[in-house]
Amino acid sequence: MTYAIETSGLTKSYQKTLCVNHIHLKVPFQSIYGFLGPNGAGKSTTMKMLLGLVKPTQGSVSILGKPLNSRNRLSILKSTGSLIESPSYYAHLTGRENLALVCMMKNVPESDIDRVLAIVRMEKQQNKKAGHYSLGMKQRLGLAAALIGQPDLLLLDEPTNGLDPAGIQEMRELICSLPEKYGITVMVSSHLLSEIQQMTTHTGIIHKGSLIFQGTMEELKKHSQRQLKLKTDNNPAALHLLESMGLTCQSQEGYLLLPETNDRNTAQLAAYLVENKVGLLRLEEKEKSLEEIFLSLTGRQVSL
Amino acid sequence: MLTVCIKAEHLKLKRSFIWIAFFLLPLIPALMGSQNYLNNLGVLSAEWYSLWTQESLFYSNFFFAPMIAIYCGYLWRVENFGHNRNALLTYPVPVRNIFLGKMAAAFSVSILTQVWMFFLFLVTGKAVGLTGLPPAPIFFWMLRGTLAALAITALQTLLAMVIRSFALPVGLSAVGSILGLVAVNSQKAFLYPYSLLILGMNANRDKDMVDSGILFFASSLFYLILFAFLGIWILKKSDVKA
Numbered sequence: 001m002t003y004a005i006e007t008s009g010l011t012k013s014y015q016k017t018l019c020v021n022h023i024h025l026k027v028p029f030q031s032i033y034g035f036l037g038p039n040g041a042g043k044s045t046t047m048k049m050l051l052g053l054v055k056p057t058q059g060s061v062s063i064l065g066k067p068l069n070s071r072n073r074l075s076i077l078k079s080t081g082s083l084i085e086s087p088s089y090y091a092h093l094t095g096r097e098n099l100a101l102v103c104m105m106k107n108v109p110e111s112d113i114d115r116v117l118a119i120v121r122m123e124k125q126q127n128k129k130a131g132h133y134s135l136g137m138k139q140r141l142g143l144a145a146a147l148i149g150q151p152d153l154l155l156l157d158e159p160t161n162g163l164d165p166a167g168i169q170e171m172r173e174l175i176c177s178l179p180e181k182y183g184i185t186v187m188v189s190s191h192l193l194s195e196i197q198q199m200t201t202h203t204g205i206i207h208k209g210s211l212i213f214q215g216t217m218e219e220l221k222k223h224s225q226r227q228l229k230l231k232t233d234n235n236p237a238a239l240h241l242l243e244s245m246g247l248t249c250q251s252q253e254g255y256l257l258l259p260e261t262n263d264r265n266t267a268q269l270a271a272y273l274v275e276n277k278v279g280l281l282r283l284e285e286k287e288k289s290l291e292e293i294f295l296s297l298t299g300r301q302v303s304l
Numbered sequence: 305m306l307t308v309c310i311k312a313e314h315l316k317l318k319r320s321f322i323w324i325a326f327f328l329l330p331l332i333p334a335l336m337g338s339q340n341y342l343n344n345l346g347v348l349s350a351e352w353y354s355l356w357t358q359e360s361l362f363y364s365n366f367f368f369a370p371m372i373a374i375y376c377g378y379l380w381r382v383e384n385f386g387h388n389r390n391a392l393l394t395y396p397v398p399v400r401n402i403f404l405g406k407m408a409a410a411f412s413v414s415i416l417t418q419v420w421m422f423f424l425f426l427v428t429g430k431a432v433g434l435t436g437l438p439p440a441p442i443f444f445w446m447l448r449g450t451l452a453a454l455a456i457t458a459l460q461t462l463l464a465m466v467i468r469s470f471a472l473p474v475g476l477s478a479v480g481s482i483l484g485l486v487a488v489n490s491q492k493a494f495l496y497p498y499s500l501l502i503l504g505m506n507a508n509r510d511k512d513m514v515d516s517g518i519l520f521f522a523s524s525l526f527y528l529i530l531f532a533f534l535g536i537w538i539l540k541k542s543d544v545k546a
């Protein structure tokens with residue numbers, strides 16, 4: 001199977017620090033691939049290597065089936081749109097002039113401006129100077145610029161950074177509609193788990209330069225071991241009883257957490273507690289949040 | 305492909321503050337030069353040539369190179385905001401055209417500057433009471449200075465690309481011009497790029513400083529190719545730090 005983006009052992013080191021460490025990315029065609037990691041994990045550096053902005057120390061990149069080298073660079077860039085680090089715009093030019101500039105550089109007729117303006121819903125603000133735009137509008141202008149020339153692949157680095165909740169929602173809807181409507185493959189980076197969760201079909205998690213997980217959203221969820229969560233009228237006694245049954249059990253915020261078990265065992269466990277005069281108040285199944293999955297993947301607390 | 309880049313760079317010059325510098329700065333050498341001319345009519349008897357010595361003294365020694373530096377600096381300055389360098393280098397155009405596009409756009413403003421300066425020379429000449437039109441050699445010196453300006457444009461495009469500050473390359477060009485004034489009196493003036501402007505325009509002289517044109521043209525061409533090549537090479541090799 002070929003991928004829209006495939007890297008092999010992609011590495012970047014500055015002096016002696018490894019910024020990106022032997023990454024094997026596999027981004028399927030027409031997926032929305034969420035590239036998740038805390039700040040400074042190497043997301044931007046990786047994405048810049050995919051565009052040839054940063055030269056890899058080691059490893060190779062293949063975009064839309066073509067190896068990224070000086071010979072293929074222009075044809076790859078022709079079918080790629082990107083928004084890296086923050087939206088690019090010339091503050092002294094209007095939104096429309098900014099897009100006209102992109103059309104020129106991408107050798108696309110200027111009629112494409114109206115198409116992308118409609119997609120990001122900015123027709124009314126097109127003649128205002130970009131410097132006077134709100135941050136949300138600048139991000140939308142950046143996305144519009146990336147969409148000029150109908151690219152097959154879109155690389156968006158933290159496209160919702162600095163947006164208000166309504167802006168985030170709007171950007172998310174826009175991005176989600178792209179593969180379906182235009183057949184575009186989207187790679188989007190974020191340090192926000194919830195955002196990736198809501199937008200993407202595939203995920204790669206980068207931590208300290210290494211890709212610690214890659215797969216579909218479902219596969220990521222498989223990493224979540226479910227737990228039984230129960231509350232009794234006498235937690236210390238219940239804890240004692242459960243441990244005497246040989247179960248590992250932890251107490252947390254007034255609840256007891258047990259590893260998930262089958263229905264029969266659950267029924268036995270409940271009966272045992274009641275027999276021993278412990279009243280069962282709640283018994284529920286708890287799924288790990290993605291924060292906790294991330295924690296279990298990286299083995300440590302990170303601020304996302 | 306290159307024409308596209310030049311066109312795009314011209315669009316970036318729209319509504320730019322460089323046009324204020326473009327219009328106002330040449331007024332200073334024109335006015336100071338003609339004032340000097342009027343104050344020293346006793347010694348300055350060669351009419352248009354004499355007026356040229358006074359105006360070109362200020363213009364090519366102190367103003368022209370920094371003005372070129374401002375144009376080049378501005379064209380890179382706009383790329384230093386909002387990570388614009390990322391976008392600039394992900395357009396499907398050869399890297400050399402990005403550099404050459406900026407150079408060509410700055411150079412075209414430099415040509416306009418020469419035209420504007422020549423026009424001011426003409427107007428001030430008439431104002432101080434000179435008759436007829438400036439003699440042809442002065443027009444030729446202006447053209448020759450424009451060739452030297454092309455080499456300086458390549459140098460300043462390179463400096464502005466590498467140095468992220470706007471003021472520093474402009475300052476360097478001012479220092480370079482003053483050193484060029486010192487170097488111009490030496491035998492090896494042709495080896496110093498900023499001296500080429502002064503030599504080319506025959507600043508402050510009424511006799512031609514360039515005895516044999518070959519050395520001047522070869523030197524201008526050499527620096528043009530050297531700096532352009534160096535600039536493109538650096539842009540290609542280095543990682544984009546936006």
